[in-house]
Amino acid sequence: MTAFNVVRVRVKSGREGVFIEFHRSIAPDLAGLRHGVVIKTGERSCCAIGEWGSMDALVAARPARTSYLDRFRDMLEDLGSGLGVTDPVSGEVILDTAELMPIPPMGTGADKPRAGRSL
Secondary structure, eight states: OOEEEEEEEEBOTTOHHHHHHHHHHOOOOOTTEEEEEEEEEETTEEEEEEEESOHHHHHHTHHHHHHHHHTTGGGBOOOSTTOTTOEEEEEEOSOOGGGTSOOOOTTSSTTSOOTTOOO
16 A cells, blocks of 8 residues: 655755755665655745655665665754654555546646646
């Protein structure tokens, strides 16, 4: 069953560009990782989101994920409350809305973003 992990971080002031460039230029070599994104959630705050083939794959990759984090840990600010530099959560998918949404016919324009919106 597909699983996701979400890791909240806060980038040190002045390190945002280096943080983004690091993630843009280094593809993590993590067995079982299907897809990953980094989203901006606030001023200097981001979440890294990974889609995994299974919870077992996500768990098995934990040492490699920690090693990957160690490569940019110095760019991150302590989150406080005893969390350290990351606030991670993970779990198996219990609902995927893609399975509920109809697939638009190709060429109808339904597959293109509306004006003023981006993907």
